[in-house]
Amino acid sequence: MFTRRQLLTVASATPLIGAPAIVRAQSWFAGYPFALGVTSGDPAPDGFVIWTKLAPKPFEAHGGMPMVALPVAWEVASDDRFKTIVAKGEATARPELGHSVHVEVTGLQPDRPYWYRFTLGSDRSMRGRARTLPLASASPPRLKFGVAGCQNYEDGYFTAFRHLAKEDDLAFVYHYGDFIYEYKQRGPDYDKDGLPVDQVRHHVGQDCFDLADYRLRYAQYLSDYDLQAARAQHSWFPTFDDHEIQNNWVGDIDGRDQSPAEIFRLRRQAGLQAWYEYMPVRAAMLPRNGIITDMYREARFGDLLAVDFLDTRSFRSDQPCGDGFKPYCAAMDDAKAQILSPEEEGWLTRNLTRGKTQWNCLAQQVMMMSLDRRRYADEKEPIYNMDTWAAYRVPRDRLLAKMRGLDNVVVLTGDEHQNYAGLLESGDKPVAVEFVSTSISSGGDGSDLRAGSDMLLRDNSQLKFINDQRGYLVCDVTPDAWTTQFRVMDRVSSAGGSIATRASITVPHGQPSLIIA
Ligand SMILES: [Fe+2]
Known part of the structure; x- marks a missing residue:
């Protein structure tokens, strides 16, 4: 495991011209940091959200990530081989949000597919495909x-x-x-013979x-x-x-009527934060209060x-x-x-x-x-x-x-x-x-x-x-x-x-x- 200083040194070197050839020679992580994949969501006529979440060891605490913010490079291309990059930048994966990355890409053309990917050090994510919406003034036939x-x-x-x-x-x-589904492992079912x-x-x-x-x-x-x-x-x-939080919850009411509202709200907050972290949605959907x-x-x-x-x-x-x-x-x-x-x-x-x-x-x-x-x-x-x-x-x-x-x-x-x-x-x-x-x-x-x-x-x-x-x-x-x-x-x-x-x-x-x- 590396120290915070080592990480920041590598992270700050990444965007520099010339540096990536050296930095790319070695992964920062023991595992593949993009093991949970990529996705896109909430498309608009000029863009969409692209998402990933760094987790080199998905089943370990914090996905195996060190508790520092890290810069993740992203690219959007008009072709699936990334020959024509139409947008790119750097997003910050923060420990507060489980090192999830939500980029609200804008400036794209309406009603067409794009491809996107993320890079961190020498590791590159799988390729994702996203699609912009038609303009509100358009008349799509289908x-x-x-x-x-x-x-x-x-x-x-x-x-x-x-x-x-x-x-x-x-x-x-x-x-x-x-x-x-929020449940722990269930007991066995019964077949037709009981x-x-x-x-x-x-x-x-x-x-x-x-x-x-x-x-x-x-x-x-x-x-x-x-x-x-x-x-x-x-x-x-x-x-x-409901199951993103608990079976049949509504408002601040525990679906099993076991916890008072002020306590259930804490569980709801945890479930909603995890939902936000894992979904390709806009910052407007960040849980607040x-x-x-x-x-x-x-x-x-x-x-x-x-x-x-x-x-x-x-x-x-x-x-x-x-x-x-x-x-x-x-x-x-x-x-x-x-x-x-x-x-x-x-x-x-x-x-x-x-x-x-x-x-x-x-x-x-x-x-x-x-x-x-x-x-x-x-x-x-x-x-x-x-x-x-x-x-x-x-x-x-x-x-x-x-x-x-x-x-x-x-x-x-x-x-x-x-x-x-x-x-x-x-x-x-x-x-x-x-x-x-x-x-x-x-x-x-x-x-x-x-x-x-x-x-x-x-x-x-x-x-x-x-x-x-x-x-x-x-x-x-x-x-x-x-x-x-x-x-x-x-x-x-x-x-x-x-x-x-x-x-x-x-x-x-x-x-x-x-x-x-
Ligand atoms: Fe269901």
């Missing part, structure tokens, strides 16, 4: 993007991410959260409570090269859901599509009826309940009515359709998922009423670990379509239909499609139609699973309806 999330490491391999990396021409990937079976893979570390716990968990997930491939190949719009106030944000794709990325956790009131899957209780009609903050709801309302794009998309975390969840014949009254919009009837009705007459709203959702497609209704009139994306691995292999799916379809006329395999969505948007492909894996319990399109569902512009192929 836009394709991916939707993914919910990736419990113990439940399966991330092979779906390698397939996602290979999807052509994606403008971006929306991640709806559950990037990590015999114990091990998890596919094991979490390292305890249940996550402090910053070191969360950092280690992200490092373990990112040691998976299928995930690294998808992160390197596409630009991401990440959001967080223990929360991220600006996770909800918007992106425009010319006059074709506007996406509003929502935060349905940070400002939500507590789940009614004690959370879980329950029959109706009066708290579901609480007039003061909220899923979005008043500021977020006002921002969303203004965005929905701006009327400047063919399509409006709400990219968010928990199901907006209100489903009767009964799956067994002995359940006599309707059952609701208290963690979804269904249990917050007043804000849900208020939002759906604002969609009346727009006829261009598509809601994208995660969290359920199943694929769903259906209609969102205000009164008895369809006002929007919701596509719920399954999981990358959470829940394991699955099958086409989970037991009781026939009851769900029978009891919920707004629900048109269900599937219980792992995978992701590819959305293909033109001015006339929105088509969502449900891409599903044959298995995630062993490596090398294959991907196929289980269904392709089209929404005609101007008519909230679903055409299933």
Whole structure:
């Protein structure tokens, strides 16, 4: 291990002309400092964020890094062989942020791919590919993007991410959260004969409570090269859901009601800092006073599509009826309940009515359709998922009423670990379509239909499609139609699973309806 003085001497020599030939002769680290890969995110018409995190020994404290700030050189090229460098500079990897690097690159051309990489001493990162957005004034004829999330490491391999990396021409990937799961290693499951079976893979570390716990968990997930491939190949719009902190937390309320708010806020702060450190997001999303106030944000794709990325956790009131899957209780009609903050709801309302794009998309975390969840014949009254919009009837009705007459709203959702497609209704009139994306691995292999799916379809006329395999969505948007492909894996319990399109569902512009192929 080197001293602070040795490090600073090498670091200060790096940018000098002539010096790199000497400095490059030897790595500063015993391990590869870019072992957690690279990614890009939050693209704009003139640039995007590029990200890496120095961790020569990802499973050791501080990733094996010395506790000093280090300069990391970055380059953006217009070609994948880096013959034409269009932007470059130096960023500082700071110990306070776990030696993560977030560079907000600007000055680029709209609607085209770029390639980027990082260099530290003699070590060079893998190459990443990023893509700028079209100008707001453009009229793109078509836009394709991916939707993914919910990736419990113990439940399966991330092979779906390698397939996602290979999807052509994606403008971006929306991640709806559950990037990590906060649990320690789970006990065994049982097979169909009632015999114990091990998890596919094991979490390292305890249940996550402090910053070191969360950092280690992200490092373990990112040691998976299928995930690294998808992160390197596409630009991401990440959001967080619950497992980045704790199952079913909302606001400053512990999801298990075990810690008081002022204590839970410390855990939330640790989880959010780790999320920021590992995500390719802008400095606006740095946690301040223990929360991220600006996770909800918007992106425009010319006059074709506007996406509003929502935060349905940070400002939500507590789940009614004690959370879980329950029959109706009066708290579901609480007039003061909220899923979005008043500021977020006002921002969303203004965005929905701006009327400047063919399509409006709400990219968010928990199901907006209100489903009767009964799956067994002995359940006599309707059952609701208290963690979804269904249990917050007043804000849900208020939002759906604002969609009346727009006829261009598509809601994208995660969290359920199943694929769903259906209609969102205000009164008895369809006002929007919701596509719920399954999981990358959470829940394991699955099958086409989970037991009781026939009851769900029978009891919920707004629900048109269900599937219980792992995978992701590819959305293909033109001015006339929105088509969502449900891409599903044959298995995630062993490596090398294959991907196929289980269904392709089209929404005609101007008519909230679903055409299933
Ligand atoms: Fe999940």
